[in-house]
Amino acid sequence: MTWDNFIRGFSRELAVAEDVFDQMIKNGLHDNCLTKMDFTFISDKKENLIQLSHFIKTHYPYIVEGIKEVENIWEINGVTNEIPLTKDNLAYWVLDMYKRGYEFDSSIDAYGGFGDSKGQTFPELTDDKASHYYNTGIDCYRKGNLSGAIFNLSLVVAITPNDQDAYYSRAIVKNELYTWKAALKDYDKAITVAPDFASALINRGVIKDENGDYIGAKEDYEKVFRLKNVEIENLQEAYFNLGNTKFNMNDCKGACDSWIKALELGAEYAEERIKDYCC
Secondary structure, eight states, X not given: OOHHHHHHHHHHHHHHHHHHHHHHHHTTOOTTEEEOEEEEEEESOHHHHHHHHHHHHHHSSOEEOOOEEXXXXXXXXXXXXXXXXXXXHHHHHHHHHHHHHHHTTOEEEEEEEOOOTTSOOOOOOOGGGHHHHHHHHHHHHHHTOHHHHHHHHHHXXXXXXXXXXXXXXXXXXXHHTTOHHHHHHHHHHHHHHOTTOHHHHHHHHHHHHHTTOHHHHHHHHHXXXXXXXXXXXXXXHHHHHHHHHHHHTXXXXXXXXXXXXXXXXXXXXXXXXXXXXXX
16 A cells, blocks of 8 residues: 555545444444444455554454455454444544554455444543543553554543643644644643643644644744743754744744754754754
8 A cells, every 4th residue: 555545545434434433323332332343454465464463463452363365365354442432433443443554555444343232331431530541541552552542542531621631642642643633623722721731832833834834833832932940851842843844934044043042952953954954
């Protein structure tokens, strides 16, 4: 699968996920119920699926069956752990699997949900569970289980709607799954709750810069400079990123001034930029 094919199929995968969710709800499952998903990946090369199968079993709490050949195409089948079924969660799970398939030159070919409409169970949404879900979400992220991270961080938000750390962490994961607009909304929430959240301001600035909003990115970095008691690492990063944004705005002198300031604060990684673009 090429990158162009990946991009072209992105919206299609989201649309299919929405249809699958709607059908599951029609079949009697309720929003946020815990259910397992079965899935099939295909590839024209057995080695691709061997590597993908190993990756999934190493990074996700899923069961993956052996590889088999069907009409000159290789396939693997598997089953997830129980996940809280919402429209967003299913979309992010599909994007996660779509991304993993792309990384191993394979495609997710089919998926569906298990569920007993008469015996549904749901996650506990009590205050004492928030820290558990947060820690589980961070653990999932560190293991590479991106959708699992989103599931658990979303449960934190459901329990404590003003948890800036949950919004911040979920934004990072959403951006890794190529949904930068959704990531921006989570950074917005984190900053609304905690206006002095320097890391959130910096990350939001990076996303704005990457997507052409240079003025918005510049404003976010400059907000960091006006905060009190900012950690030196955040100042280094804000000045360095501000230099990148100014460079993208064709302000080479301003970019060099910002990179030099980052270096003066100890950001040795700014040296390469200064060497390449500054006199």
